[in-house]
Amino acid sequence: MSVLKLKLDQEQLVEDFFEDTWLAGIVSQARDYQVCWQINKQLGFDLRVNNSLEINLTKNRRSYYFTVFEYQELTKSAAHYFYNNHCKAEFLLPELKHVDYIWLIKGNYYQAADVKLLTEQCRKVETVQLVTLLDMKDIKNKINLIF
Template sequence: MNKKVLKISFDYDFTLIGISAPTRDYRFCWFLNKELSFNLIKTDDIILLNKANEEIYFSRYHQFFEESEQDYFLIGNKGISGYLIPERKEIDFFLLIHNLNYQSERDALLQQINKMSITQTAFFIDANKLKSKENFLF
């Protein structure tokens, strides 16, 4: 009998910004809301299991813009006992954006985040090059 193998590939079609800002998630979210006129709201945490089968919680904030159909997610990279993306431990937060289609919009957003006093650095990340990219599928 022949075996059939099902290969699943996911689409990582979103803009991903890595942000280094050594502060608490709610404080950084407040700065984003204030400086960029966002209204990010705390939602359910992302829960992953580590190697010891212990749950690790990562904070998540969300805002949806109806007029442009853009979804913004601010996600913490550091949990109590692990990282959401372990290969990028220098990153404190990820800003994941669906439907941010124009390069000029992306560049302007990145520039605004870098101008914030609380931000040390912010930069674009290619999600396809991350080993743990499946952690962004929620």
């Protein structure tokens, strides 16, 4: 009897997940819930922690948990995900060690001008020091963002 093995095509998974997405890096010394609360006030969002999306990475037999906040804009068919990029000196995206949080905008509603406006509004948040758009090509560990 032969055993059929199925292999997950990670490249296709990454390509599908990141279709119609924008990614921004945020630098802030404040806690994730504080930054999200202020972004909610500034942008009229409702980012909330979603424990079912929490990302668990294991390195050197230790587990690290990265919080993910979520906001669904149903009228625009868009979703916003706000990732904590560090946990106990480990990074969700090690190539972005200078970034505290990652903001993923998913959906085809937002175009470049819209995203630029959102990032400009986010820069006005009191606890945010820097917001920068990220190029997907520069991110090596995209698979870590997939929940």
